[in-house]
Amino acid sequence: MTEFAPELAQPLLLSGDARARGRGQAAEGDADRVRAATVGRVETARAEGMIDSAAEDYLARQRAFHAEHDPEGMAELSGIAEGFGLSEDDLFVHLHLGTLRDLKSGAKLDGDGCSAWAAPEGPDGPIVAKNRDYSGLHLGIQRVTLHSGPDVTTGAMLCVGSLGSPAAYSSGMNARGLMLADTQVAVRTHRVGWLRYFLMTRILASCGTVAEALALIASRPHAGGGTLIMADASGDTAAVELGAAGAGLTRGGIVWRTNHFVLPDRADDTLFPDGDRIAGNSRERFAYLERSLPGLSPVIPDATKLMCTHRDSGPAAAPLCQHGETEASQTLSTAIYSCRFGSLTFSQGNPCAGKWQTYRMPS
Structure with a gap:
């Protein structure tokens, strides 16, 4: 890498309250691809038995916690669901898939690293x-x-x-x-x-x-x-x-x-x-x-x-x-x-x- 000259690029601009910014994501998104990467993974997890009654109970308590302590975050998620025509509940589950994997004692789910x-x-x-x-x-x-x-x-x-x-x-x-x-x-x-x-x-x-x-x-x-x-x-x-x-x-x-x-x-x-x-x-x-x-x-x-x-x-x-x-x-x-x-x-x-x-x- 003898010369390093990255090109200038423009981000996706999202403004307004949290719900509006979440909804605004859909202006530049392939809804089918977003669904496959989020709700599709939740459907796979359900089919594999990862989301059992204990998981559902935990998720319900997590929703109550975030509604109380991070209403802006939940409003953003609601806007995302509205914009892409997806289930807000399933998007919330998607964000917890790593946690649910852990609760299943390390059930295989190829995912995060970094x-x-x-x-x-x-x-x-x-x-x-x-x-x-x-x-x-x-x-x-x-x-x-x-x-x-x-x-x-x-x-x-x-x-x-x-x-x-x-x-x-x-x-x-x-x-x-x-x-x-x-x-x-x-x-x-x-x-x-x-x-x-x-x-x-x-x-x-x-x-x-x-x-x-x-x-x-x-x-x-x-x-x-x-x-x-x-x-x-x-x-x-x-x-x-x-x-x-x-x-x-x-x-x-x-x-x-x-x-x-x-x-x-x-x-x-x-x-x-x-x-x-x-x-x-x-x-x-x-x-x-x-x-x-x-x-x-x-x-x-x-x-x-x-x-x-x-x-x-x-x-x-x-x-x-x-x-x-x-x-x-x-x-x-x-x-x-x-x-x-x-x-x-x-x-x-x-x-x-x-x-x-x-x-x-x-x-």
Whole structure:
């Protein structure tokens, strides 16, 4: 990659209240493809017996929790359902499929993966970067969106996600400079609480700093599972492990996570699903980032090179860029957020293909 010159691109603009923004997704979406990637997966899960009476009871309690604590998130989901002509109940179930898999003791569901990290300083910093590893069904519905509205008190949100799902379904940054990405972690323990797919959007809509985000996270119980990687304009960073018993925190400096918990009081809660290719190399990717990030120059071109790494890229390299076929879980995109430039450098598909675009936060 001798010359790095991504083309400037425009996000899908979504404005108005949360319901209107959800409904607006349908303006640029293939409804059949969205249905296959969301409701279609729910139908498969039902046919396989994953959604039994215990799961239905848990989902009902989760709906009551989110209606009380995140009405904007539920309004967005309602708008999405209306726009695409889908069942709101099924969309809510879709967002919980990873949790329901865990409750079935690791039932096979090829899905989330991801590698994410944040660096607090440097010529382009602070930076948050993520390789999004997810079902290939989302290849055609992945979008970069720009959200504004009365509940987005941070000014605007530039998000990477999927049509049919909440705004910050994978990562995002807001106009105040807070950047956020998640990774999936299957866990043994869940409870009724905030699901991170709703939580991420609410953080970007209402928090301008890592400190504010951590205060919001601490104010509510969480369903459990997954991590958040964050950085803000001051250079503050955090990695948060969202355990059902409470959030674990690594604060400051370079932070990174893959698909397992690493903090001593939470590591044993990780559930490694049998046969899950991406979850199975989580420790390998974590160790590679641990070795590579301290020596990385935190500029966007060098960050893109790191995220293109395959197992055969060099001695002791790990598959940060993961390839799959058809519906298999694979690296759908790379997102690199720069606070200094208010930009998202984005690869639609595997980053090694070199097809990069830049999206900018309006000034």
